[in-house]
Amino acid sequence: MLVDAAAVPTDRGALIRYVDGLVAALHEAGADLAVVCQRADAERYAKLAPTAAILSGPPAITNRNKRLAWEQTSLPVLARHAGARVIHAPFYSMPLGSGLPTVVTVHDVSSYTDPLHDPAKASFFRSATRTAARHANRVIVPSRATRDELVRVLGADPARIDVAHHGVDHVLFRRPDERETRRVGERLGLHGQPYVAYLGALEPRKNVPNLVRGFAAAVDRLPAPPVLVLAGGPAWDDEVEAAVAALPSRIRVLRPGYLPFADLPGFLGGALVVAFPSRGEGFGLPVLEAMACGAPVLTTHCGSLPEVGGDAVAYTEPDAESVACALRGLLESPDRRAALSEAGAARSQEFDWRRSAEAHLVSYQRAAEG
Known part of the structure; x- marks a missing residue:
């Protein structure tokens, strides 16, 4: 089969961890694999899958229309030359x-269900999702919740949808030692000050403004409040700026942007709480990664998040008052945080890229035989 890694956006967020984890696990499973990628990524994929055929696709394409044109014209030619039986x-x-x-992976259907979705992106995701639901031989989704939404919203045929949960790289995402947490804290300018962590894009669906407001209410009466660290790529949620600007001066919020992958265990595992109060996710990889790092996690019941967190995380409603109440309870209870740390780390072991690759291989086989 041929995996189109050239489709990975340049923001290097959760999608690249999906594609990289999957490609490495398919290689370990002995799959007959070809990977087409942007030229700058060829060396990395050659290391992830040493026996795979690494095909040089386009140079970095930041214009979506140009990438889609390449996908329609050049990708099929590369696939046929590689002798691929299936395109993923x-x-x-x-x-x-x-x-x-x-086979197409549809990560979520938020472009249909979230009224706050970026209007510039929504039309692309709606069109692409609708096309995949109608024309792909198989559709892979990362959770049962996403499968159910795809069927409900678009009337997709559930018999052509395969659920393949994401995995987590347990070599990278694991409990950090004190040296790692101290190093990350120094890089962030925390200098030993405790903090609550968020990791993800600053977009409306992630509900960051209510996290900021809820955090402020939760720590307002503490003599030495922790810091809120919002790590991840900037997006188009103007409310984040307004929420931060409205905070009293004693409440500190840091926005360091993207963090190096190597810093993520120290960042997540060193937090008092990792808060991810999203309004809906197709999977929720940051929640799983935080659990693997031994962090107590606070998230919501929305979308697939309970499917990932189970009983190993704490839950809140998305509104600021509920976030404040739940977060205050965790900050006041070291025993509760310790219990969630143990439960989350244990549950994270149920998710790995080997299992995900096995589910993908079944879907590839079904597509080939269909």
Whole structure:
């Protein structure tokens, strides 16, 4: 099969961890694999999958229309030259008329269900999701919740949808030692000050403004409040700026942007709480990664998040008052945080890329035989 890693966006967020984890696990499973990627990524994929055929795709394409044109014209040619039996398109869109069975990963259907979705992106995701639901031989989704939404919203055929939970890299995402947490804290300018962590894009669906407001209410009466660290890429949620600007001067919020992968265990595992009060997720990889690092996690009951967190995380409603109440309770209870740390680390072991790759291989086989 051929995996189109050239579709990975340049923001290097959760999607790249999905594609990288999957490609490495498919290699370990002995799959007959070809990977097409942007030229700058060829060396990395050659290391992740040493026996795979690494095909040089386009140079970095930041214009979506150009990438989609390449996907429709050049990708099928590369797939046929590589002798691929199946094309896996891991990011919503797919080549039409390739003559090969095609599997598409649809990560969520928020472009249909979230009224706050970025208008500039929503039309692309709606069109690509609708096309995949109608024309792909198989559709892979990362959770049962996403499968159910795809069926409900678009009337997709559930018999053509395969659930393959994401995994987590347990070599990278694991309990950090004191040296790692101290190093990350120094880089962030915390200098030993405790903090609550968030990791993800600053976009409306992630509910960061209510996290900021809830955090402020939760720590307002503490003589030495912790810091709120919002790590991740900037997005288009203007409310984040307004929420931060409205805070009293004694409440400190840091926005360091993207963190190096190597810093994530120290960042997540060193936090008092990792708060991820999203309004809906197709999977919720930051929650799983935080659990693997031994962090107590606070999230919501929305979308797939309970499917990932189970009984090993704390839950809140998305509104600021509920976030404040739940977060205050965790900050006041070291024993509760310690219990969640143990439970989350144990539950994270149920998710790995080997299991995910096995589910993908079943889907590829179904597409080839279909």
